[in-house]
Amino acid sequence: MGVTIDVADGQIDREDTKDITVSAEDAGGDLVTLQSIDLTLEVGEQKTTYSLADFDADAKKYRLEHTFIGSGFAEIDCTVTDMSGSQERVTADFIVQN
Numbered sequence: 001m002g003v004t005i006d007v008a009d010g011q012i013d014r015e016d017t018k019d020i021t022v023s024a025e026d027a028g029g030d031l032v033t034l035q036s037i038d039l040t041l042e043v044g045e046q047k048t049t050y051s052l053a054d055f056d057a058d059a060k061k062y063r064l065e066h067t068f069i070g071s072g073f074a075e076i077d078c079t080v081t082d083m084s085g086s087q088e089r090v091t092a093d094f095i096v097q098n
Contacts, residue, residue, distance in 0.1 A: 001026060003080050003090045005039075013097045014071040023061045024080050024088065031060035032082045039078040043070040043096050071098040 002025045008018040022039065024032050039050045046069055055062035068074075074096050079089040 001032065001080075001082055001086050001088045003078065003088045005076055005078055005090060005092050007076075007092070007094065011097060012068055012074075012094065014068055016096075017065050017067040019063055020066055020076070021061055021063045022055065022078060022080065024082060026082075033060055034062060034080050035083050035085075036081040037062060037078065038080075039076065041066060041074065041076050043068060043074040044072040046070045068096045071096045 004023050006021040012018055022037055024034060026032050034052065037050070037052045037055060041048045048066065050064060052062070055064045072095070074094050076092045077089070078091070079087060081087045
């Protein structure tokens, strides 16, 4: 299973609200339905956690809006589980401008 995390295009500045999209594909490249998403977003000392219930699902892509309160180094740590019980973890790093 391949997992993609996409934070809305463009520079991210403190106090910006951006879409975060999570999706997963099977070995054939088809999007799969997820039974769980555990996502932690940490910017500086601020840590926010999200679960599947926080996301809106559309065509097997899961989206939420997040407002970046702090600035500095940011990390997303996300574990997803598909309907067959397969899990995958992915991380992404980026900078939130002041």
